[in-house]
Amino acid sequence: MKPLILTPKGVAPDAPCRCSSGPPDAGDGCGVLDAAPACAKQAPLSREIPGYQILSCVTGWIETAQSAGRAIPRVATRLGPLDRLGALGVRLGIGRGSYRVAPGLYAVGEPDSESCVLVTANYKLTFDSLRSELAGLDAWILVLDTKGVNVWCAAGKKTFCADELARRVDAVELKKLTPKRELILPQLAAPGVSALEVTRKTGFRVVFGPVLAKDIGRFLENGKKADASMRSVPFGLLDRLLVTPVELVAAWKTSAYAAAACLALGGIGPDVFSFSRMASQGGHALLAYAAGFCAGNFLTPALLPVLPSRSFTLKGAICGAAAALAWIMYYSASQAWSDLGAQALIIVASSSWFALNFTGSSTFTSPSGVEKEMRRAIPALAAALAAALAFWLLPRFLGY
Amino acid sequence: MRGLLYLPGVATLRLDRDLCSGCGACLTVCPHAVFEMESGKALDSARDACMECGACALNCPAGAISVSPGVGCARAIIHGWLTGGEPSCDCGGPSDCC
Ligand code: SF4
Ligand code: SF4
Numbered sequence: 405m406k407p408l409i410l411t412p413k414g415v416a417p418d419a420p421c422r423c424s425s426g427p428p429d430a431g432d433g434c435g436v437l438d439a440a441p442a443c444a445k446q447a448p449l450s451r452e453i454p455g456y457q458i459l460s461c462v463t464g465w466i467e468t469a470q471s472a473g474r475a476i477p478r479v480a481t482r483l484g485p486l487d488r489l490g491a492l493g494v495r496l497g498i499g500r501g502s503y504r505v506a507p508g509l510y511a512v513g514e515p516d517s518e519s520c521v522l523v524t525a526n527y528k529l530t531f532d533s534l535r536s537e538l539a540g541l542d543a544w545i546l547v548l549d550t551k552g553v554n555v556w557c558a559a560g561k562k563t564f565c566a567d568e569l570a571r572r573v574d575a576v577e578l579k580k581l582t583p584k585r586e587l588i589l590p591q592l593a594a595p596g597v598s599a600l601e602v603t604r605k606t607g608f609r610v611v612f613g614p615v616l617a618k619d620i621g622r623f624l625e626n627g628k629k630a631d632a633s634m635r636s637v638p639f640g641l642l643d644r645l646l647v648t649p650v651e652l653v654a655a656w657k658t659s660a661y662a663a664a665a666c667l668a669l670g671g672i673g674p675d676v677f678s679f680s681r682m683a684s685q686g687g688h689a690l691l692a693y694a695a696g697f698c699a700g701n702f703l704t705p706a707l708l709p710v711l712p713s714r715s716f717t718l719k720g721a722i723c724g725a726a727a728a729l730a731w732i733m734y735y736s737a738s739q740a741w742s743d744l745g746a747q748a749l750i751i752v753a754s755s756s757w758f759a760l761n762f763t764g765s766s767t768f769t770s771p772s773g774v775e776k777e778m779r780r781a782i783p784a785l786a787a788a789l790a791a792a793l794a795f796w797l798l799p800r801f802l803g804y
Numbered sequence: 805m806r807g808l809l810y811l812p813g814v815a816t817l818r819l820d821r822d823l824c825s826g827c828g829a830c831l832t833v834c835p836h837a838v839f840e841m842e843s844g845k846a847l848d849s850a851r852d853a854c855m856e857c858g859a860c861a862l863n864c865p866a867g868a869i870s871v872s873p874g875v876g877c878a879r880a881i882i883h884g885w886l887t888g889g890e891p892s893c894d895c896g897g898p899s900d901c902c
Pocket of ligand 2: 819824825826827828829831845846863864865866867868869
């Protein structure tokens with residue numbers, strides 16, 4: 405029997421095998437691993453490591469004279485179906501916490517020692533939106549470990565910071581790779597990164613790029629200058645509506661408590677607990693809460709710029725009042741005035757509360773402002789809820 | 805173009821123009837165009853647009869800017885109140901920044 409000889413690369417030279425193909429053609433690169441039906445004589449080294457899976461967006465590997473035998477993954481600039489599915493998932497709050505890529509160095513196109521180095525976070529949505537804007541460019545992407553959080557939030561939490569950047573620059577031996585000594589950081593990393601400190605720690609110069617990945621091509625063409633439109637953070641209608649699902653996921657616990665409270669309070673009365681009353685009274689209260697929920701989470705964000713007042717709670721209260729008015733007109737014939745009053749208050753208060761929570765998704769609210777607003781709004785909301793309870797429950801016990 | 809504005813007169817941003825060297829870093833990093841350059845020094849002409857992100861203070865080489873940075877998010881602030889610690893957020897924010 406012919407002994408099986410393993411070469412140092414771990415490939416039996418004449419055993420028939422299904423191996424990964426050599427440098428695969430550029431393209432979106434999904435399914436690279438089942439590309440070649442049979443091996444050529446000298447099989448290329450497989451990059452697979454037991455227990456690890458190669459990212460579906462990796463289309464090949466780059467080894468340059470400077471990379472000293474290391475292979476750097478080249479990633480596609482087109483998003484594949486898996487990327488889109490994942491993006492949809494995290495928009496809906498599924499798998500948000502673990503949607504990340506491994507920190508380290510990646511490449512797009514055919515970068516060399518002159519190519520620019522773009523630094524980004526390891527939230528996969530962020531990584532994907534960056535690489536999808538780099539079609540036709542040759543660049544390095546340095547991914548920092550930001551615990552799977554996007555650039556802006558990571559900078560705020562100081563996980564996207566000069567220390568991490570310096571560590572990563574060392575770890576990937578960037579100095580050997582690019583004599584140019586320049587890093588391009590997203591502008592929104594600036595709250596976490598002191599450019600001076602990076603230069604002191606690494607010897608690399610920091611250039612702050614545009615706010616949005618979509619401007620990166622224009623920025624590079626412009627001689628690495630961002631104009632005013634690339635420097636400010638937009639918060640258009642689409643932006644506002646795209647962040648709402650996140651708010652909804654965050655609100656499910658509050659909503660569960662509110663629902664339980666509505667049903668429980670709906671049922672009590674002088675004759676102990678009544679399930680039929682729970683269904684009608686509690687049901688209507690729950691519906692009122694849902695109306696306020698929609699007014700605060702959908703209507704307010706959509707109308708944000710046109711609503712009077714700068715305070716989010718007031719904006720929410722205005723939308724809530726509009727919803728409450730519609731509610732009263734619809735139910736005026738069938739419900740007692742005290743119930744209508746309670747329901748209207750519930751609508752306004754919950755709408756206002758959810759609008760206040762939308763400050764977390766907005767891009768222009770300051771902590772001082774939010775705190776000021778909350779100090780005023782929370783007592784008012786509590787008073788509104790107390791009044792709603794009084795309207796709702798007292799008539800039952802006083803026998804109206 | 806000036807986008808949406810939040811409550812006026814609350815930002816903790818302070819600029820000491822005497823210290824400013826006119827390097828322009830604050831104009832570069834500010835996401836809300838709070839600063840402009842006026843006679844060789846920075847001017848915080850749009851203070852009410854400041855969201856207290858802290859980028860300018862961190863990147864000013866002259867130490868001319870101070871701001872108490874944080875996240876403008878109600879849930880984070882409530883979290884801070886309840887736990888007695890720093891406000892912290894785990895929520896969205898624009899994910900398509902590069
Ligand atoms: S704290 Fe942020 S928003 Fe405020 S002026 Fe400085 S960079 Fe601009
Ligand atoms: S970063 Fe500091 S020194 Fe530079 S222009 Fe702004 S305030 Fe002046």
